Amino acid sequence: MNITRKKRTRLYRDIVAQIRQLIQDGSLAPGDQLLPERQLAEKLGVSRSALREALTALDSMGMIDITPGGGAYIRKIGVESLIEPLAAIMLKEKESVYELLEARKIIEVQVAGLAALRASKTELYQIKEAATEMHNDVINNRDAGESDLNFHLAIARASQNGVLYNIMEMLSGLMREAYVPSRNELLRDPVHTQVWCQQNFQIYEAIKNKDPEAASRLIREHINTAEERLRLIDDGEAE
Amino acid sequence: MNITRKKRTRLYRDIVAQIRQLIQDGSLAPGDQLLPERQLAEKLGVSRSALREALTALDSMGMIDITPGGGAYIRKIGVESLIEPLAAIMLKEKESVYELLEARKIIEVQVAGLAALRASKTELYQIKEAATEMHNDVINNRDAGESDLNFHLAIARASQNGVLYNIMEMLSGLMREAYVPSRNELLRDPVHTQVWCQQNFQIYEAIKNKDPEAASRLIREHINTAEERLRLIDDGEAE
DNA sequence: TTATTATTTTGGTCAGACCAGAATAAACCA
DNA sequence: TGGTTTATTCTGGTCTGACCAAAATAATAA
Numbered sequence: 001m002n003i004t005r006k007k008r009t010r011l012y013r014d015i016v017a018q019i020r021q022l023i024q025d026g027s028l029a030p031g032d033q034l035l036p037e038r039q040l041a042e043k044l045g046v047s048r049s050a051l052r053e054a055l056t057a058l059d060s061m062g063m064i065d066i067t068p069g070g071g072a073y074i075r076k077i078g079v080e081s082l083i084e085p086l087a088a089i090m091l092k093e094k095e096s097v098y099e100l101l102e103a104r105k106i107i108e109v110q111v112a113g114l115a116a117l118r119a120s121k122t123e124l125y126q127i128k129e130a131a132t133e134m135h136n137d138v139i140n141n142r143d144a145g146e147s148d149l150n151f152h153l154a155i156a157r158a159s160q161n162g163v164l165y166n167i168m169e170m171l172s173g174l175m176r177e178a179y180v181p182s183r184n185e186l187l188r189d190p191v192h193t194q195v196w197c198q199q200n201f202q203i204y205e206a207i208k209n210k211d212p213e214a215a216s217r218l219i220r221e222h223i224n225t226a227e228e229r230l231r232l233i234d235d236g237e238a239e
Numbered sequence: 240m241n242i243t244r245k246k247r248t249r250l251y252r253d254i255v256a257q258i259r260q261l262i263q264d265g266s267l268a269p270g271d272q273l274l275p276e277r278q279l280a281e282k283l284g285v286s287r288s289a290l291r292e293a294l295t296a297l298d299s300m301g302m303i304d305i306t307p308g309g310g311a312y313i314r315k316i317g318v319e320s321l322i323e324p325l326a327a328i329m330l331k332e333k334e335s336v337y338e339l340l341e342a343r344k345i346i347e348v349q350v351a352g353l354a355a356l357r358a359s360k361t362e363l364y365q366i367k368e369a370a371t372e373m374h375n376d377v378i379n380n381r382d383a384g385e386s387d388l389n390f391h392l393a394i395a396r397a398s399q400n401g402v403l404y405n406i407m408e409m410l411s412g413l414m415r416e417a418y419v420p421s422r423n424e425l426l427r428d429p430v431h432t433q434v435w436c437q438q439n440f441q442i443y444e445a446i447k448n449k450d451p452e453a454a455s456r457l458i459r460e461h462i463n464t465a466e467e468r469l470r471l472i473d474d475g476e477a478e
Numbered sequence: 479t480t481a482t483t484a485t486t487t488t489g490g491t492c493a494g495a496c497c498a499g500a501a502t503a504a505a506c507c508a
Numbered sequence: 509t510g511g512t513t514t515a516t517t518c519t520g521g522t523c524t525g526a527c528c529a530a531a532a533t534a535a536t537a538a
Contacts, residue, residue: 010296017485020244020327036519046490049288052521056251056292057299061324068520069414069500077328085300088259089316090405105404108350163342164412166329167406172403250522275488286523291489307489308531484535491528497521504515 011046015054018044020063023074030076034064037072044195079166090174098177098227104171107225109154111159111168112203112219113212119158124208125152131200138193145187149175153218158207172177182233193227196222248283254293257283259302262313263441269315276311310373318405329413336417339467343410344462347391349441350407351458352451358397363447366393370439374426377432384426388414390439394446394458421472431468435461 024030034040044223055072058064062081066072090096119127134147149172156168175183186192199222204215261267273279280290294311297303301320302473305311329335358366373386388411395407426432438461445453 010298010489013299016299026329038519039504049291049493050491052288053292053295055520056295060252060255060296060299066520067500069498070520071500071519077324077330082324082328085316085321086318086405088263089318089321090402099400099402102400103406106403107345110345110349145341161338162335163329163338163340163410164345166325167342171402204241249520277488288524289522292521294489305489308487308529310488310532410528480538482535482537485533487532488530490525490530492526494524494526496523499519499521501518502515503517504513506511506513508509508511 002238003230003232006063008135011050012053012057015044015046015051016057019054019058028074030074032074033071034074078153079169080173083170083177086170087174087177091178097180098231100171100178101223101227101230104168104175105220105227107156107167107171108223109220111156111161112207112215114161114164115155115158116207116210116212116215118160123154123158124204127151127158127204127207130154131197131204134200135197138190138197141190143184143187144196145176145183148187148196148200154223155203155207180230182230185233186226186229196226249293250297254283254285254290255296256296258293260410267313269313271313273311273313286308301476310440318408319365324430325409326413330417333373336419337465337470339410339417340462340466341409341416344459344466346403346406346410347394347462348455348459350395350400350403351446351454353400353403354394354397354447355446355454357453358446362393362397363443366390366397366443366446369393370436372442373439374436377436380429383425383432383435384415384422387426387435387439392397394442397446419469421446421469424472425465425468428468435465 016107019028028034036042037051037055039050041048044051055064055066059066059072063075063077064072065075085176091100115123115127130147130151130153134144134151136142137144137147153165153168153172156165161166199218203215203218206218256268258273267273274282276287276290276294280287283290293301294305298305298311300316302316304314315369326371330339354366355363359463369386369390369392373390375381376383376386386399392407392411395404398404434449438457442454442457445457
């Protein structure tokens with residue numbers, strides 16, 4: 001298990017690469033605990049400081065989870081770990097929120113069409129579940145933002161395309177990351193959220209009926225109305 | 240009984256946040272050199288080890304560039320730094336290449352439509368440039384893969400949507416990252432690449448004429464044919 | 479001036495130490 | 509015996525100081 005030191009490469013990079021390799025090989029599965037720093041350092045033939053830098057990098061990448069006194073554990077990686085740096089890259093101006101919405105619209109409209117063609121029974125069930133959960137949130141006057149996102153993600157999952165699903169997950173995360181006070185205001189409005197839920201159930205029906213055109217159209221309308229209302233609120237605040 | 244476990248703040252995270260803040264504030268611009276480790280550590284009131292872990296994290300995130308003996312410099316961040324971890328998440332099976340193509344198709348078709356509506360003169364010029372460059376590559380029998388990607392990225396830039404552009408950049412990077420030997424074979428076929436170039440010029444014309452329908456349709460055909468050929472090659476190899 | 483050689487600076491790595499909190503073993507009491 | 513408390517070990521977090529190699533810079537010689 002000794003590291004083979006290449007020239008000029010930072011030692012910590014070698015170690016990171018090695019651990020990532022072990023994860024990819026399956027030698028280290030998510031949830032596994034790696035050896036304590038001192039032992040691992042000795043096993044790899046490096047000092048604790050060097051190993052520590054590697055662990056720091058892995059931690060900042062979200063690949064491992066370190067708890068003081070407890071140890072370091074392999075974490076199953078998801079796009080969530082990339083959303084924060086993504087936000088730093090993509091969301092530099094306020095206007096980018098609308099670019100985000102535009103991107104979401106483009107992708108979700110198509111994704112809904114795919115979902116209508118491909119959704120399995122269990123995925124249909126999950127979509128329905130998400131819709132009802134959001135409905136519950138709304139009638140209980142709770143924040144429906146999260147359940148709404150779950151609804152859209154369930155649809156993306158039903159598209160049977162992992163890449164598209166991950167992109168949707170990113171965009172949802174960015175939506176959350178972006179500072180959009182108007183969004184909260186939108187989610188608080190009981191009238192709109194009511195309509196919103198109704199739309200969601202219509203979308204579910206369209207997907208269930210394997211009607212991609214209807215699903216796409218409904219999603220487009222859904223997002224369009226949300227976008228318009230957001231713009232109204234923002235413009236109102238500007239004065 | 241509240242069991243919310245308090246998370247001890249890791250020092251390196253504070254430092255990372257602090258430096259990122261300085262970048263966002265503009266106090267540190269890309270290209271700037273930060274203080275030497277020893278000085279910076281003293282200035283921040285932490286040990287060199289702690290600071291070093293922060294720098295390691297920033298380095299692994301691609302936010303700074305460290306050269307031994309030279310110093311550490313702020314680097315302009317782009318999605319490139321995220322592509323490698325993204326690949327680890329998204330591209331676990333071979334079939335995902337086709338998911339990637341499907342995602343590209345969905346996004347690019349729409350993006351081309353937007354570009355037809357919004358492209359400025361300089362962006363039109365850039366698209367044309369990219370197309371001719373690819374043409375040059377083809378007639379000189381060079382690898383046209385990179386210039387082809389540039390062509391598509393130029394279109395994405397013309398869509399005036401930074402989020403979509405970044406997504407396209409990601410997908411292009413993933414395309415490169417994915418091990419697709421058939422893609423190389425595809426790019427070597429002189430007949431096919433010839434047609435390819437012709438299609439690119441047609442797409443350029445459609446965008447120039449502000450005809451979103453035509454642009455979308457042409458892009459769709461473009462990618463469809465490429466996908467079909469890829470599938471043919473892959474199926475042929477499978478036997 | 480230019481080329482060469484010292485010297486300093488900078489990051490890279492290492493070793494060992496101490497602390498605080500978590501995990502575990504031991505002791506204790508009911 | 510079983511559960512609670514206490515002591516001990518283990519683990520990560522941080523610090524100090526040291527040495528090395530390569531890069532940057534200053535000093536020197538041609």
